[in-house]
Amino acid sequence: MSNEELIRKSGEILSDPRNQKEEIQALQDTMYVMGGKWRLMIINSICNGNRRFRDIQRSIPGITTRMLSRELKDMEANKLIKRTVTPSTPVLVEYSETDYCLSFGAIILEMIRWGKQHREKIRMAD
Secondary structure, eight states: OOHHHHHHHHHHHSOSSOOHHHHHHHHHHHHHHHOSSSHHHHHHHHHTTOOSHHHHHHHSTTOOHHHHHHHHHHHHHTTSEEEEEEOSSSOEEEEEEOHHHHTTHHHHHHHHHHHHHHHHHHHHHO
């Protein structure tokens, strides 16, 4: 995206005149939903086909069982994921992304793109 396109798009999102209080509230709301360092990785894992608790946990290095459980519960409460329980033996629990979560996709993809560019920039500086 060129700088001109970015400026135009920013103008569509930001109010005119700018309302810093409203913008801060919007950023706080977004950061609340994004959560800490694990939430985006969990969303990415689920969107990459990991549906069961252990599969999600194995796909994210360093996350503890307790932290994953807590994040999944909070994400379900925020309508980002859906928890489906199949009453079989043993009980099967699967997680899937919601349409609301998918609306977050463009942000996640842009963060991945930026992160790759940042890593390359830092690597080239060495």
